[in-house]
Amino acid sequence: MGTLRLILGDQLHRRIATLSDLDPEADIVLMVEVRAEATYVRHHKQKIAFLFAAMRHFAQDLEAEGVGVDYVRLDDPANTGSFTGELERAFDRHKPDRVVVTEPGEWRVWEMMQDWRESLPLEIREDNRFLCSRARFEAWAEGRKSLRMETFYRDMRKRTGLLMEGAEPEGGRWNFDTENRKALPKSLEPPERLAFPPDAITREVIELVEAEFGAHFGRLDGFAWPVTRADALTVLAGFLKEGLPRFGDYQDAMRDGEPFLYHSLISPMLNAGLLDADEVCRAAERAYREGGVPLNCAEGFIRQILGWREYVRGLYWARMPDYARTNALSAKRDLPWFYWSGETEMACLKACVGQTRDHAYAHHIQRLMVLGNFALIAGIAPAQVEEWYLVVYADAYEWVELPNVHGMVLWADGGVMGSKPYAASGAYIDRMSDYCRGCAYDVKAKAGPTACPFNYLYWNFLIENAERLSGNPRMSMPYRTLERFGPKRRAEIAADAGRFLDSLATS
Numbered sequence: 001m002g003t004l005r006l007i008l009g010d011q012l013h014r015r016i017a018t019l020s021d022l023d024p025e026a027d028i029v030l031m032v033e034v035r036a037e038a039t040y041v042r043h044h045k046q047k048i049a050f051l052f053a054a055m056r057h058f059a060q061d062l063e064a065e066g067v068g069v070d071y072v073r074l075d076d077p078a079n080t081g082s083f084t085g086e087l088e089r090a091f092d093r094h095k096p097d098r099v100v101v102t103e104p105g106e107w108r109v110w111e112m113m114q115d116w117r118e119s120l121p122l123e124i125r126e127d128n129r130f131l132c133s134r135a136r137f138e139a140w141a142e143g144r145k146s147l148r149m150e151t152f153y154r155d156m157r158k159r160t161g162l163l164m165e166g167a168e169p170e171g172g173r174w175n176f177d178t179e180n181r182k183a184l185p186k187s188l189e190p191p192e193r194l195a196f197p198p199d200a201i202t203r204e205v206i207e208l209v210e211a212e213f214g215a216h217f218g219r220l221d222g223f224a225w226p227v228t229r230a231d232a233l234t235v236l237a238g239f240l241k242e243g244l245p246r247f248g249d250y251q252d253a254m255r256d257g258e259p260f261l262y263h264s265l266i267s268p269m270l271n272a273g274l275l276d277a278d279e280v281c282r283a284a285e286r287a288y289r290e291g292g293v294p295l296n297c298a299e300g301f302i303r304q305i306l307g308w309r310e311y312v313r314g315l316y317w318a319r320m321p322d323y324a325r326t327n328a329l330s331a332k333r334d335l336p337w338f339y340w341s342g343e344t345e346m347a348c349l350k351a352c353v354g355q356t357r358d359h360a361y362a363h364h365i366q367r368l369m370v371l372g373n374f375a376l377i378a379g380i381a382p383a384q385v386e387e388w389y390l391v392v393y394a395d396a397y398e399w400v401e402l403p404n405v406h407g408m409v410l411w412a413d414g415g416v417m418g419s420k421p422y423a424a425s426g427a428y429i430d431r432m433s434d435y436c437r438g439c440a441y442d443v444k445a446k447a448g449p450t451a452c453p454f455n456y457l458y459w460n461f462l463i464e465n466a467e468r469l470s471g472n473p474r475m476s477m478p479y480r481t482l483e484r485f486g487p488k489r490r491a492e493i494a495a496d497a498g499r500f501l502d503s504l505a506t507s
C-alpha cells in the first residue's frame with residue numbers, strides 16, 4: 001500500500017497539508033473517534049457531537065471523491081480508545097510505506113507524535129491552516145522585549161496586504177477600537193442565529209454522545225452548529241450580511257437572553273478546519289470594499305483573526321510547555337461550583353454560565369470581563385480555570401484557550417501577553433450590559449451584603465496583589481485611588497471579600 005494519512009478531528013480541511021499529494025488510487029485516509037480525546041478533559045457534549053458529526057461528514061465527502069477512508073467509530077468494539085492505539089492498529093491493517101500527518105493543535109498531541117516517530121515511518125507536515133507559521137512567529141518574537149499583539153498585527157497586515165492602501169493602513173489608522181465600545185441600544189434587535197437542524201448522521205452522533213458522555217457538562221437539545229463546510233460557508237455569508245455591519249460597534253456589548261448579538265459564531269468551524277482564516281479575512285475585506293460594511297467593523301473583525309488568533313497560536317507554540325506552569329499572582333482558590341451549576345445570585349455570571357451550558361458558546365467579552373474577570377479578582381487557581389474553559393466551549397483547544405485564559409484573563413504569565421490584568425469592578429459590566437437591572441446585588445453599592453461582589457473583590461484583588469502590581473505604570477491610577485482609602489475602608493473591603501468568598505461552594 002502507499003501512504004496512510006491521519007486526519008485529526010480539528011484538521012477537516014480538504015487542502016490540509018496531509019492531503020496535498022494524496023493519491024486516491026494508493027493511499028488511505030485514517031480518521032478515528034477515540035475516547036481519550038473526548039475525556040482528557042470532559043468536553044461539553046456539544047463539542048464532542050460537533051466534532052464527531054463534522055468528522056463523519058468530512059469522511060463521507062472524501063469517499064464521494066473516490067478516496068479510500070478508514071474511519072474508526074467510537075463504538076467499534078476493537079477501538080483501543082487512543083490516537084496511538086488506533087494508529088498502530090491501522091498501520092498493521094494497511095502496512096503502508098509511510099504515515100503522513102499535519103502538526104497538531106496541542107502540545108499534548110505533539111508529544112505523542114514524537115513517540116510515533118520512534119516506531120513508525122512518520123512525516124509530520126507544517127500546519128498550513130494558519131497565516132503565520134510557528135517558525136515565522138518565532139522569528140518575529142526573537143529578541144523582542146515584549147510580545148504585544150498590536151505590533152504583531154501590524155506586521156501581519158503589511159505581510160498579507162489585508163486592509164492596506166499601499167504601505168499605509170486603510171483609513172489612515174491601524175485600529176478603530178475607540179469606536180468599538182458601544183452599549184447596545186434597547187431598540188436594536190440582533191439577527192437570529194442561523195441554525196442547522198441535525199441530519200441523520202448528526203442525529204446518530206448526538207445519540208452516541210448522550211449515551212457515552214451523558215454526564216459531561218452541557219445540553220445537547222438545541223444543537224444547531226453547522227457540521228459541513230457548505231453549511232459553515234452559509235454561516236459566514238449570513239454573518240457578512242447581517243452581523244459584520246454592526247460587529248465593531250457592539251463587539252463588547254452584552255444583553256441578557258441574547259447570547260450571540262452581532263458575533264460571527266465561526267470559531268468552532270475555523271478551529272476544526274471547516275473554514276480557513278485567510279478566506280474569512282479576505283471575505284470580510286471584500287464586504288468592506290463593496291460598501292455596506294464600515295471600516296471600524298471590518299478592521300475590528302479582521303484583527304480578531306489575523307491579529308489575536310494568529311498571535312495566541314504563535315505565542316502558545318513559542319512558549320510551551322513552560323507557559324502553562326506559571327502562576328504570577330499565586331492564585332490558589334478553588335473554582336466555585338456555580339461555574340458548573342449556574343446557581344448564583346450574580347445575574348451576569350448566571351446568564352453567562354447558562355448560555356455556555358445551553359450553546360457551548362459565550363462571546364469574547366463574556367469570557368473575558370464576566371467569567372474571566374470574576375476568576376481573576378477572586379484569585380482562582382489558573383489550572384482549574386483553564387480546565388473549565390477547555391471543557392465548556394465548542395471552539396476550545398489548548399493552543400487558543402491557554403494564552404487567552406492563562407495570559408489575557410488571569411495574568412498568570414506575569415505580563416508576557418498583556419501589560420496589565422483586565423481587572424474591573426461591576427461598573428464595567430453595568431455599562432456594557434443590562435444584567436445588573438435583574439440582579440439581586442446592587443451594582444452601585446460598594447460595601448455590605450447587598451453590594452455587587454465585583455466591587456469589593458476588585459479592590460481586594462488590588463490590595464492582595466499590591467506587591468506585584470502597584471509598581472506597574474498602567475496600574476498607577478487605581479493604586480493612587482487605593483492610597484486614599486483609610487484603614488476602616490480597607491478593613492471593610494477585606495471583610496466583605498472574605499465573607500463572600502468563604503460562602504462560595506466549590507463542589
Ligand code: FAD
Nearest residue numbers: 263264265266267304308309363364367368395396401404
Ligand atoms: P467573533 O467575535 O465573531 O470573532 C471572530 C473570530 O475572531 C473568532 O471566531 C475567533 O476565531 C477570533 N478571535 C476573536 N478573539 C480571539 C482571541 N482572543 N483569541 C483567538 N481568536 C480570537 N477562542 C477560541 O477559538 N477558542 C477558545 O478556546 C477560546 N477561549 C477563550 C477564553 C477566554 C478567556 C477569552 C477571553 C477568549 C477566548 N477565545 C477563544 C476567543 C474568543 O472569545 C472566541 O474566539 C470568540 O468568542 C468566538 O466566537 P465568535 O466566533 O462569534 O467570535
Ligand code: DLZ
Nearest residue numbers: 008009010032033034037038104105106
Ligand atoms: C476534541 C476532539 C475530540 C473530542 N475527539 C476527537 C476524536 O475522537 N478524534 C480526533 O481525531 N480528534 C478529536 N478531537 C480533536 C483532538 O483533540 C485534536 O485534534 C487535538 O487536540 C489536537 O489539536
Ligand code: SF4
Nearest residue numbers: 346348426436439452
Ligand atoms: Fe453582575 Fe454585579 Fe451587575 Fe449583579 S450587580 S449583574 S453581580 S455586575
